[in-house]
Amino acid sequence: MKLMRMGEFGAETPVVLAGDGRTYSMSALTADIDGAFLASGGVAEVRAALAADALAPINVVGRRVGAPVARPGKVVCVGLNYRDHAEETGAAVPLRPVVFMKDPAAVVGPYDTVLIPRGSAKTDWEVELAVVIGRRARYLADPAEAASCIAGYAISNDVSEREFQLELSPQWDLGKSCETFNPLGPWLVTSEEVPDSGNLGLRLAVNGLPRQDGNTKNMVFDVPYLLWYLSQYMVLNPGDVVNTGTPAGVALGLPGTPYLRAGDTVELSIDGLGRQQQTFAQA
Known part of the structure; x- marks a missing residue:
């Protein structure tokens, strides 16, 4: 999987680029891709949601691409x-x-x-x-x-x-x-x-x-x-x-x-x- 954050600086939302080439919103699972998301098993949760077809496709054309991780601790x-x-x-x-x-x-x-x-x-x-x-x-x-x-x-x-x-x-x-x-x-x-x-x-x-x-x-x-x-x-x-x-x-x-x-x-x-x-x- 490829995880991304898209939107204006400081207001990015999380999305996932799946193996089928489509982009899906992760907002139903997490507010952001950050340390708390990663520590809580968020990657596995996204993988399971994709397998269950439980995420909504999203059109990201023209949107800014942010750093894929919200501000790191270090x-x-x-x-x-x-x-x-x-x-x-x-x-x-x-x-x-x-x-x-x-x-x-x-x-x-x-x-x-x-x-x-x-x-x-x-x-x-x-x-x-x-x-x-x-x-x-x-x-x-x-x-x-x-x-x-x-x-x-x-x-x-x-x-x-x-x-x-x-x-x-x-x-x-x-x-x-x-x-x-x-x-x-x-x-x-x-x-x-x-x-x-x-x-x-x-x-x-x-x-x-x-x-x-x-x-x-x-x-x-x-x-x-x-x-x-x-x-x-x-x-x-x-x-x-x-x-x-x-x-x-x-x-x-x-x-x-x-x-x-x-x-x-x-x-x-x-x-x-x-x-x-x-x-x-x-x-």
Whole structure:
């Protein structure tokens, strides 16, 4: 199944894109796709309702697509998690995951306008596989236990301002948490539709020019390991989002490649998870 939230920002309603290609309203089951919905077995309830033909079809043509999860409790990010990305930026391949946090308020829809911060000269792109947590993950015993904690997956654009991130502060968060800096979606693709998160192609283009073309098989730390590792240091709650890193091809790693400017368009896709497109504008 593919779960979506559609409507104006802050007033989205939940819908499900079923295997028959039709879209159905989930409003009879839940007011939103959030942590409470995921924790209470909402995904299974939607699946059962579809099987029983108990959901009403809905016309979504022309409606805005929101992030597929209502504002997460937290967005946890992993840096330098692709060998080729570490190499292109001149960084050593990490021996342990590089972890930082992103303001959950930065999460927007997959087609929303992204704002370049005032004073920015180095706004950059990053296509990433996002993991949406469906069950509390606390001190997981091993990476194998992580599978039961995953509600599904989505595309994430971990937009980054490199000067803010790397030159103005010893911490990365300032360059990661600017408003609109985390387009997410279009779908939350439930975990049974993604049997192997370790072999997904990721692509990104800027103004039609290919920039990133990678695969999750090149992650330094795979999804099960990351969730196990994070659970040793923090509690991952239903509705939280984990951005798992980006492959090579960002502006930071391509000398002479221009950073993003107002009017630029970025397109992203991940195998089985759909596509995004954002136009950038000046804040």
